[in-house]
Amino acid sequence: MLYRSDGRGYSEPNRNNRAVIIIAIIVGLAVLAGVAALVIKGYRNKNRVPEESAEEISEISSETEITEESQAVTSETEEESSEESSEEESEEESEEEESSEESEEESEGEVVTTDVDGDWRLILVNPWNKLPDGYEVPVIKLSNGLYVDERAYPDLQQFMDDCRAAGHSPYICSAYRTWDTQVYLYNNQVQQWIGYGYDEDEAKVKAATVVAIPGTSEHQLGLALDIVDTNERQLNSTQANNATQQWMMENCWKYGFILRFPEDKEDITGIIYEPWHYRYVGKEAAKEIMEQGVCLEEYLGKTDH
Numbered sequence: 112m113l114y115r116s117d118g119r120g121y122s123e124p125n126r127n128n129r130a131v132i133i134i135a136i137i138v139g140l141a142v143l144a145g146v147a148a149l150v151i152k153g154y155r156n157k158n159r160v161p162e163e164s165a166e167e168i169s170e171i172s173s174e175t176e177i178t179e180e181s182q183a184v185t186s187e188t189e190e191e192s193s194e195e196s197s198e199e200e201s202e203e204e205s206e207e208e209e210s211s212e213e214s215e216e217e218s219e220g221e222v223v224t225t226d227v228d229g230d231w232r233l234i235l236v237n238p239w240n241k242l243p244d245g246y247e248v249p250v251i252k253l254s255n256g257l258y259v260d261e262r263a264y265p266d267l268q269q270f271m272d273d274c275r276a277a278g279h280s281p282y283i284c285s286a287y288r289t290w291d292t293q294v295y296l297y298n299n300q301v302q303q304w305i306g307y308g309y310d311e312d313e314a315k316v317k318a319a320t321v322v323a324i325p326g327t328s329e330h331q332l333g334l335a336l337d338i339v340d341t342n343e344r345q346l347n348s349t350q351a352n353n354a355t356q357q358w359m360m361e362n363c364w365k366y367g368f369i370l371r372f373p374e375d376k377e378d379i380t381g382i383i384y385e386p387w388h389y390r391y392v393g394k395e396a397a398k399e400i401m402e403q404g405v406c407l408e409e410y411l412g413k414t415d416h
């Protein structure tokens with residue numbers, strides 16, 4: 112019997128030791144096989160084509176909760192903004208078909224580069240007035256990781272503060288998007304429609320009904336915000352019914368914002384009713400737009416398309 116130096120136990124060789132060694136080898140092999148399976152799985156996932164739908168991306172960004180101190184600003188200005196993408200989301204097939212027809216018209220060469228030399232608050236970006244390549248926005252980062260044009264920020268902060276003070280809980284789910292982000296979101300949509308069996312041209316038309324063609328989204332201006340109720344984040348017409356949204360629609364003009372895509376202006380804006388998409392135009396223009404009951408295209412006299 113061989114005692115250990117500490118006087119406890121022994122290590123006399125016997126049959127049990129051999130059995131233990133065999134079991135250890137079997138367990139070791141099983142662990143190795145498991146690791147190998149995980150590595151192969153990871154390798155396959157790495158090479159998969161991304162399948163995130165617009166809604167899934169939206170879900171991800173929605174996880175960034177806005178707190179009471181929301182929009183507390185940092186000076187960071189480099190990172191990309193929201194990946195959220197549910198803008199111009201069609202709710203029903205009929206609406207989708209209508210939008211699709213409009214998109215076909217728009218692809219006939221009517222798109223012009225919008226004028227950005229005038230008042231920065233009144234730049235028109237829509238399916239017929241494209242933002243010039245390389246348009247730069249002086250952005251500021253909100254506490255939830257999104258970005259907005261820093262010149263609109265003070266009014267936005269007041270808008271949100273007052274909304275909360277009135278007992279509501281607004282949640283900004285999309286703000287500034289870089290050109291690259293818009294391209295990514297749009298291309299992702301095109302691939303999805305191709306996956307549904309459409310050819311590339313058809314897929315592009317369909318995609319444009321869900322995500323604006325790069326250069327035609329107001330979110331690229333840094334002046335557009337999708338704001339929903341914290342407890343009801345679906346981007347559809349039911350958004351108009353909640354108290355938070357009703358307060359914002361009624362009061363947004365006081366802070367220089369307008370509800371950009373009203374229910375009765377779809378033919379002019381080219382976009383379905385979006386009771387969550389607010390656009391900063393400055394207090395003076397917002398007041399006039401609300402008083403006159405017009406949309407931005409009408410206010411600017413640019414309704415031709």
Ligand SMILES: [Zn+2]
Pocket residue numbers: 198199285330335336337387388389
């Ligand atoms: Zn929007």
